Amino acid sequence: MDTTAVASKGSTNVGSSTDTLSTSASLHPSMNAGSVNEYSEQQRHGTNSFNGKPSVHDSVGSDASVSNGHNNHNESSLWTSGIPKALEEATKSKKPDSLVSTSTSGCASAHSVGYQNIDNLIPSPLPESASRSSSQSSHQRHSRDGRGELGSEHGERRSAMDGLRDRHIRKVRVSQLLDLQRRRIRPADHTTKDRYGIQDFNFLQTLGTGSFGRVHLVQSNHNRLYYAIKVLEKKKIVDMKQIEHTCDERYILSRVQHPFITILWGTFQDAKNLFMVMDFAEGGELFSLLRKCHRFPEKVAKFYAAEVILALDYLHHNQIVYRDLKPENLLLDRFGHLKIVDFGFAKRVSTSNCCTLCGTPDYLAPEIISLKPYNKAADWWSLGILIFEMLAGYPPFYSENPMKLYENILEGKVNYPSYFSPASIDLLSHLLQRDITCRYGNLKDGSMDIIMHPWFRDISWDKILTRKIEVPYVPPIQAGMGDSSQFDAYADVATDYGTSEDPEFTSIFKDF
Amino acid sequence: MSFEEVYEELKALVDEQNPSDVLQFCYDFFGEKLKAERSVFRRGDTITESFSDGDESDFLSELNDMVAGPEAIGPDAKYVPELGGLKEMNVSYPQNYNLLRRQSVSTESMNPSAFALETKRTFPPKDPEDLKRLKRSVAGNFLFKNLDEEHYNEVLNAMTEKRIGEAGVAVIVQGAVGDYFYIVEQGEFDVYKRPELNITPEEVLSSGYGNYITTISPGEYFGELALMYNAPRAASVVSKTPNNVIYALDRTSFRRIVFENAYRQRMLYESLLEEVPILSSLDKYQRQKIADALQTVVYQAGSIVIRQGDIGNQFYLIEDGEAEVVKNGKGVVVTLTKGDYFGELALIHETVRNATVQAKTRLKLATFDKPTFNRLLGNAIDLMRNQPRARMGMDNEYGDQSLHRSPPSTKA
Secondary structure, three states, X not given: OXXXXXXHHHHHHHHHHHHHHHHHHHHHHHHHHHHHHHHHHHHHHHHHOOOOOOHHHHHHHHHHHHHHOOOOOOOOHHHHOOHHHHHHHHHHHOOHHHHHHHHHOOOOOHHHHHHHHHHHHOOOOOOHHHHHHHHHHHHHHHHHHHOOOOHHHHHHHHHHHHHHHHHHXXXXXXXXXXXXXXXXXXXXXXXXXXXXXXXXXEEEEEEEEOOOEEEEEEEEOOOOXXXXXXXXXXXXXXXXXXXXXXXXXXXXXHHEOOOOEOOEXXXXXXXXXXXXXXXXXXXXXXXXXXXXXXXXXXXXXXXXXXXXXHHHHHHHHOOEEOOOOOHHHEEEOOOOOEEEOOOOOOEEOOOOOEXXXXXXXXXXXXXXXXXXXXXXXHHHHHHHHHHHHHHHOOOOOOOOOHHHHHHHHHHOOOOOOOOOOHHHHHHHHHHOOOOOOOOOOOOOOOOHHHHOOHHHOOOOHHXXXXXXXXXXXXXXXXXXXXXXOOXXXXXXXXXXXXXXXXXOOOOOOOOO | OOHHHHHHHHHHHHHHHOOOOHHHHHHHHHHHHHHXXXXXXXXXXXXXXXXXXXXXXXXXXXXXXXXXXXXXXXXXXXXXXXXXXXXXXXXXXXXXXXXXXXXXXXXXXXXXXXXXXXXXXXXXXXXXXXXXXXXXHHOOOHHHHOOOHHHHHHHHHOOEEEEEOOOOOEEEOOOOOOOEEEEEEEOOEEEEXXXXXXXXXXXXXXXXXXXXXXXXXXXOEEOHHHHOOOOOOOOEEEEOOOOEXXXXXXXXXXXXXXXXXXXXXXXXXHHHHHOOXXXXXXXXXHHHHHHHHOEEEEEOOOOEEEOXXXXXXXXXXXXXXXXXXXXXXXXXXXXXXXXXXXXXXXXXXXXXXXXXXXXXXXXEEEEEEHHHHHHHHOOHXXXXXXXXXXXXXXXOOOOOOOEEOOOHHHOO
């Protein structure tokens, strides 16, 4: 009698928990609408821009194939082949309803295709029957345990169990989500070469400068939209022995496709320079915002960290290390979402470890400094530095003298300011962990250790990925007008762009 | 809480802190109050809270809280209109902290698998006395800390001797490219620095070295950042005395030696791990994780690595040297050499060591333990446990649970 009563109570609870799932499921159609709207901007870039050049079509087709191709579990295979095969199988296995939104827009943006699939999958992270029976049995167990106890205690125990189960469901949902986002990648034969030329753009002011060149704001002469072009001086690249890094940058950017990673539309070269056409992220650098705010409240830092984590997870699962995480390389788009830019040090690491020292001194992991071959774990260290810097306003290790700085990093002693919450300190102590066999992100559960960390408990990861969450800060810009007010002013220099005399190093940079 | 109480509290705070922007201060104060009260209210129904998967409305309300959150109260933060919902918050920056954009640094890209194919460059060996002196010079530097004996000598042998006959010669000039690291053997050098940032070496040479900083004496070194990457020299170093002798080491040679060896060691680890039957259920990626986690330990001849009867959780691979396996009452049962391993069953079972392993010569071992294994690979242990080979390992020819010899093919 007692048992049945509690069991039935249990089952209503199951009902309510599936409710939670279905609520989020019912949210999704509207989310889709939102995401299609949001991305329609990009669709226009893709379809209308640079007239007649079918730039996005190819990537969309294969994108659908990759995100649908459940057989495509092997990460390394993404880099090699299997794309046409995956495409074939995907078309077979495609559910008609999942194509609805894609067909309405004719050429749907890559993003909405991908997330349509995510939405279809999310409501059932566990097989329907499995999730029901497991939760039911947990309640039955409960009812036995709980017999004869006082109501209030009973309630507490039940909520603890529910909390555990809830965490499990959440974990399954998140891992499913990650699984999907990781498989979205552009095909290997996706070419960026010669799609555009210097005559297609009107070069405007400088948005930033680097060791090998500068980034310009440009306006397309065809669709009048604004883009950013990174110009690299070939001779400098060769002199500074960065050929491999530059070629890797082009290759990796031409393959990746992620909401928080900048899009490479195409590349070209003239006699002296390389050009990379990318999105113009109008909101400026996260660096500038951070320095203006001095530091971010936890909620804000958490939001930006979450977007970075998804991007890093995506890169790592496609066997790429990023190696230069810092607020200077995180741009805000017009909506206030992040875009990771500058893949100058990104590298494919399918088999080997890295041994080139690169990055930014404040963000270098101890294993890089102590001349050990290193791997993806170094990016998670940098994430720790980034979160610390967002929360504190300055990085955890600092010295004017670089050698002293490196000694500090190796020593690994972090002073947490008093306003850091215990949860953030706990997470940071696991990221700023000198021993890579203890560092979060590098353990058996990979990035899940970070994603499921209590500090991110109030983050809804699917909403982060679909960008359906209110951003903490919307850049005060006039969108689509080529507004570069969020960028610092740089002195313009005379440029020699477009020269065709004495072409240099064309064989080295033949893919540009 | 009555209105009077709230008012009194606010008044006291305003009197105490005397905020410049009174309206903002009051706004923050009430926001804080409201939030505190709501959070008490919310605590009442934790059950629904625990069900919410980061409910959007919750997240939004908390985002709104940021505007007037506890962190943003009073003297801690300042309202800046351009920052939208965000605020300028108080930070005590570290002394001399540079708030400017940071430049990336990089060494030349290097591919160790390519130069493993090339013949190894050799350098003429230096006099042992010289080596000892050089080694003492760099002992405290972290760049040399991870080098073991033979690589240390290799690096130091790669240093070239330079003689500087006169005083007043600049060895390095501020702002110039940094390619070399130097150790002073004989003579003294002065260090000077110009306060300007990004000064060119031409300017330094034409208009003076700047302020005197310090003097470098024999046995000391300078320019060590050049071993890490090419950064412009931060100061100038000028000979103070005549008849100077310095040793120079360039970054490329240094890094090449270090990574060539690291690469060889890594290849050795991977091939050794492949030969361990108990690990054969792991894939290449998992074995790489173990190779990453291996720690080198060195035992001097005669010291004991594991002792019969002890409970152990460490696994060992012999990188170099010889070890004797001793069983109580039986004496030495076998000698293990490079490529052999022992203690691998400690990774799966709590085992009592069935023999003692003692270093016969200087013994270099690579080791990792069960907790590390669990952290990195987790349930891969279950796979291993169910393997017939793992069970076979328990009845090997020595009737010993924790000793195993690899097939002869692995012996280089």
